[in-house]
Every structure is written in structure tokens, then in C-alpha cells.
Amino acid sequence: MRTEGKEQTSGWPSGDDARWAAEFELALAVEHSPPEGLAEEALEEARMTAVEAGAPVREVLGDPTAYAETVAAERIDETRRSSVDVEGFAPGDRFTSSLLLAGGQVALFGVVLWAANGLWMRVGWATGGAGLLLAVLIVLVTGVVPELRAAGRLRAGRVAMACAVVLVVVCAALFTAVPRGPQVSVPAPSLFAVGALLGAVGWRITPESVGRWFRGRTVPAEDIRSGREGDAGSDDEAWLTRLFALLRGRHGVPAADARRSVAEARDHLAASGGSAAGEFGDVEVYALRLSEGPGKSRRAARAEVVPTVLFTGGLLWWGIDLVSDPEPASLWFWAKVAVLVAGAWAWTTTTWSLWHQLRPAGKR
Numbered sequence: 490m491r492t493e494g495k496e497q498t499s500g501w502p503s504g505d506d507a508r509w510a511a512e513f514e515l516a517l518a519v520e521h522s523p524p525e526g527l528a529e530e531a532l533e534e535a536r537m538t539a540v541e542a543g544a545p546v547r548e549v550l551g552d553p554t555a556y557a558e559t560v561a562a563e564r565i566d567e568t569r570r571s572s573v574d575v576e577g578f579a580p581g582d583r584f585t586s587s588l589l590l591a592g593g594q595v596a597l598f599g600v601v602l603w604a605a606n607g608l609w610m611r612v613g614w615a616t617g618g619a620g621l622l623l624a625v626l627i628v629l630v631t632g633v634v635p636e637l638r639a640a641g642r643l644r645a646g647r648v649a650m651a652c653a654v655v656l657v658v659v660c661a662a663l664f665t666a667v668p669r670g671p672q673v674s675v676p677a678p679s680l681f682a683v684g685a686l687l688g689a690v691g692w693r694i695t696p697e698s699v700g701r702w703f704r705g706r707t708v709p710a711e712d713i714r715s716g717r718e719g720d721a722g723s724d725d726e727a728w729l730t731r732l733f734a735l736l737r738g739r740h741g742v743p744a745a746d747a748r749r750s751v752a753e754a755r756d757h758l759a760a761s762g763g764s765a766a767g768e769f770g771d772v773e774v775y776a777l778r779l780s781e782g783p784g785k786s787r788r789a790a791r792a793e794v795v796p797t798v799l800f801t802g803g804l805l806w807w808g809i810d811l812v813s814d815p816e817p818a819s820l821w822f823w824a825k826v827a828v829l830v831a832g833a834w835a836w837t838t839t840t841w842s843l844w845h846q847l848r849p850a851g852k853r
Contacts, residue, residue, distance in 0.1 A: 500536055506546045510535070513553035520554075520577035520789070521561035524569065531560045562781075571777040572700075574639040575741040575789045580700025583639070587632025588691025591624045592684040599680025605821040606677070613672040619663035624687070626656045636703040641734035725758060728765035731772050740780035741788040750779050790847050797839055804832045 501507040513535070514528045535556075539546035550556045561570065573579050598620075602610050630653050637646035729751050736747035754769065761768060769775045780788075808829055816822040 509547050509553050513557050516554040516557035522573045522579040567774045571773040574739045581696025583635045584632035584699045585691045587628045588687050591627045592687030596681050596684030599677050601824045603677035609674045610677050611672040612675050613669035615663045615667040615669050619660045622660050629653050638738035640703040641738050643738050725765040728772050735776035741792045790843050
């Protein structure tokens with residue numbers, strides 16, 4: 490969702506009100522994936538409410554993040570909210586974003602190589618293959634694995650993560666241990682074309698179609714939703730299996746809590762004699778209802794812990810590599826410094842936010 494500074498400040502009585510509006514819009518967009526136009530409509534209503542009350546909007550409506558959650562619960566239908574994962578991503582958003590990210594990194598790599606080494610660069614099969622696999626690794630870790638988990642395909646997500654670990658080892662070996670062999674000269678701007686291709690694919694494909702890819706044919710979504718006639722026991726087990734997968738993968742519910750919810754649903758079905766779809770309705774909506782509550786923000790924060798730890802390791806490796814062989818006269822050295830500074834800033838802000846979100850409520 491686009492956020493233009495002029496639009497944010499116009500109509501708000503004070504700078505703090507404008508900041509509240511920006512925080513609200515960001516929280517709604519990032520955490521709830523709202524339909525188009527909802528943020529603008531809610532902001533206009535908030536502005537009018539504050540003007541009528543004659544008080545700052547922060548005093549009238551409270552914390553913007555909490556208000557965004559209230560608006561989402563009241564104004565976004567359950568079917569749409571049930572498809573959004575615990576971190577606020579709709580199906581397909583992570584994969585398309587990962588393609589854009591990989592394309593931007595490849596293009597930036599081409600700019601740095603061109604500026605540092607000139608128009609032509611020498612590439613061997615080992616380094617060239619490692620660079621290609623590195624782009625695949627970025628898409629796999631930031632796009633494929635999260636999409637599979639959010640779709641409830643937990644086993645496929647574990648397989649994809651294992652493939653990512655293998656790719657890390659292969660890339661490291663190709664960059665360091667494997668002889669480079671014969672090399673060819675390649676124009677550095679050719680990386681722009683590769684980056685543009687990745688970016689164009691990420692821009693052109695729709696998240697909705699990508700979301701359908703990751704659901705796969707193994708998920709009996711339509712049968713479960715409609716409660717079609719068939720083997721009742723088999724349908725109920727499919728519904729319960731799907732419920733557990735959604736609670737664990739899409740909503741980040743701890744395994745013990747997810748198993749308890751499934752066991753309670755199974756006991757209810759045994760006592761009532763009804764079908765799962767008939768008793769509980771849409772499995773995705775029911776999973777959403779079980780996952781909502783005060784613990785949702787903490788689950789969202791916990792979901793970021795492992796990526797943050799991995800990012801910390803990568804940042805440390807990058808810094809050690811930089812100081813172990815400094816070359817201040819090289820442009821490539823300063824490009825690495827810029828990446829390190831940007832990464833350190835991102836790490837600091839992310840870690841600070843996680844620390845605040847994960848602290849016990851009484852210590853905040």
C-alpha cells in the first residue's frame with residue numbers, strides 16, 4: 490500500500506496526529522493485509538472522531554497498532570483474515586516479494602562489480618554457479634519455505650528448509666574450496682538483465698495465483714469447506730489434520746496448544762456425532778478463531794526469532810570477512826561496508842522490537 494507524506498499530514502491538526510495516522514496505516518497494511526480503500530476510510534473516520542472530540546487522536550482512539558487490530562477484526566471479513574498468516578502476509582505475498590528482493594540484489598551486485606572491476610568480469614563455472622544458486626537460495630528461504638508453512642504444508646516446508654541448508658553448503662564450497670577452472674569474460678551489465686527478469690516475474694505474477702500453487706493438490710480445501718458427502722470419518726480426519734497444520738504453520742500456534750485444540754475438536758465430534766465441517770464450519774476460519782487473542786502479537790514476534798538469529802550469524806560472518814582482509818582502496822570494500830552498516834541498522838531495530846514484544850507484559 491502506497492503511503493505519501495503529503496496525504497498523511499493533510500487534514501490532521503498536529504504532527505503527532507499525522508504520525509499516529511502513519512503508524513496506524515503501516516500496522517494495518519503490514520499485519521492485516523486489508524482490502525483496498527479500507528485504510529483511507531478508517532483514517533478519515535478517525536480524523537473526524539478526533540476533531541469532534543477536540544482531542545488528539547492518540548488520546549481518543551489509543552495505540553495505533555491496537556486500533557488497527559480492532560479495525561481489522563471489525564471490518565475485514567473472516568474468510569479474508571483466515572488466509573493471512575501470523576505476520577500479516579497474504580498467500581503469495583512472500584514469494585513475489587522474494588523474487589523482487591533477489592532481482593534487486595542481483596542488479597546491485599552488477600553495479601558494484603561494474604564500478605569495481607570495469608565493464609567486463611571474469612567468471613568461472615564454480616563462481617557463476619554459486620551466484621546462481623545464491624539467488625535460488627534467497628527465493629527458497631524468504632519465499633518458498635514461508636509460503637509452504639502458511640499453506641499448511643508443514644512436511645514440504647521442512648523438505649524445502651533442508652534443501653536450503655544443502656544449498657548453503659554447496660554455495661560456500663563453490664565460492665571457496667572448488668577450483669575456479671577456465672574463466673570467460675562476461676559484461677557486468679548482464680546481471681542487470683537477470684535482476685530485471687526476476688523483478689519482472691515477481692511484479693507480473695499475482696499473489697493469488699502463487700497462493701494457489703503453494704496450496705497444492707494434496708490439500709482437500711474444497712471438500713473440507715463444503716462438507717461434501719463421502720467417508721465421514723475420513724473427511725473429519727482430513728479436517729482435523731488441516732486444522733493442526735494451519736494452527737502450526739499459518740498462525741504460529743505452539744505444537745502443544747495446536748494438539749490440544751485438535752483433541753478438543755475430536756472429543757466434541759465423538760460426543761455430538763456430527764461432522765467436522767457441520768459442527769465447526771470452514772476449517773480456515775475456525776483456525777483463525779482459535780488463534781486470535783492477546784497472544785497473537787507474541788506469536789508473530791516468535792516467528793521472527795529464527796530468521797533474526799540466522800541474520801545475526803550472516804552479519805557476523807560478513808563483518809569478520811570484512812575486517813580480516815581490509816582493502817580501503819577498493820570500491821568493493823566500501824560496498825561491503827555500506828551493506829554491513831545497513832544490516833547492522835536493520836538488525837538493531839528488529840532486535841529492539843522483538844525484545845519489547847517478547848518481554849512479559851508486566852515488565853513492558
